Amino acid sequence: MDYKRRSIGRNKEGVTIIELLVVVVLIVGVISVIGLVLKGGLRAWFIGEGEFALQRQVQRIIMEIVEGSDNIAGIRETLEIIEVTPTSLGVVPLWIDIHRKYEEESKEFVLSKQFKAGAALPIGQIKPPDSKKFFSVPILFKYGEERNPDSPDDVVIFANDIPKGADVRIFFHPDATLDEQVIMRYYWDKESQKVFRTYRGWTEDVMRYGKGVNVIDFKFTYFDNLNNQIEPVYSNKTGAAVVPERVSALSAIGIGCRVERGTLVRELSSFVSVRSLGGNLGSGLALTEGAIIRIPNSQNIRTLVLDNIAGVKQDDVLEIEVESSRSSRIWKVSIKFGIVDGGPSIIGFDIDYPLGFTVYSSRRRRIIKKGLNLLKLGNEYFDYDDDKNVNDIVSIEGDEVTLRVAKMDIAAAAVYVRP
Secondary structure (H helix, E strand, C coil): CHHHHHHHHHHHHHHHHHHHHHHHHHHHHHHHHHHHHHHHHHHHHHHHHHHHHHHHHHHHHHHHHHHECCCCECHHHCCEEEEEECCEEEEECCEEEEEEEECCCCCEEECCCCECCCCCCCEEEEECCCCCCCEEECEEEECCCCCCCCCCCCEEEECCCCCCCEEEEEEECECCCCCHHHCEEEEEECCCCEEEEEECCEEEECCCCCCCCEEEEEEEEEEECCCCEECCEECCCCCCEECCHHHHHEEEEEEEEEEEECCEEEEEEEEEECHHHCECCEEEEECCCCCEEECCCCCCCCEEEEEEEECCCCCCEEEEEEEECCCCCCEEEEEEEEEECCEEEEEEEEEECCCCCEEEEECCCEEHHHCEECCCCCCCCCCCCCCCCCCCCCCCCCCCEEEEEEEECCCEEEEEEEC
């Protein structure tokens, strides 16, 4: 009996040791597997988190350029595009004059920057002391007598009384030809791998919070009002970018951006319409002598209006020529301006079709504030569009139709186009 008990005891003791060894081995194996799984999971998580963070950085760059920030407008709100290259862009956004807690009796404000002649009128807004919102109010606008950027003299007069302590702000289109500070420039510096913005005399990195992130590629692309791509032009002598004549027709911008952090790379593209360059009629395009603008042909155009005319002197002339790649026949309208009863006026126009052969003339006076509808000239036989129930003499056909400003004596004007 004693022998049996001792034998059984040794057997039990031997089994227990084996079980412990097996358990230890299993635990070690399980821990190793868990460790490998956790290590792989953490590595994947870190990579995923890094990729997500990098994606957010490239999105922030695009959004900063397109939408702007609290106190800086984005290029979506651009009023004027004046410089274009594949890696840089110069635009003129709305300028804002702000007068906080205004206590004066006067309702007259001198703009801090010279107003661009021919632009849409300034917008005046008031935020009363007991309100959290700004409200637009009627204003009167007076051009100053000088064009001195060091001493602006354009004046906005509020038609309504301004409550004491109210905040006042005025939105307007500044003249970039007189003051470089109103131009907002974005450019990619390949050496530092950063995108910079220069505005109001201050230069800053667009990606302010992206430590360790490099912009390894960046590109702007440009499109006109008919979504045809416009290629920047470079001088053969200097290699510097030259603003193409068709930049006045530019109405959309593509942005491509590629960033890296360590071994991770992310890229993003965006396409933004800047058709706020125009007005309610469509795409408003500022005219300059020599400018070339793509427009729809006679069959596919709904709006072609000359407006925002300014800086008129006696005997000024504006000559506009339209031609198609399909035909050598050019439609030309010569608009004559003058001063009548002390005010600027359109005093007539002539239509040539083809060039050098005048087919219609008018000497009826028109107020420049009403502009001139180029689709409703005279008897409609010689205007630009294809009129229903009229056997038009003028018909410009084809897919590539251009409007060229052959001569421009007046200081400013815009053409509104809608297909």
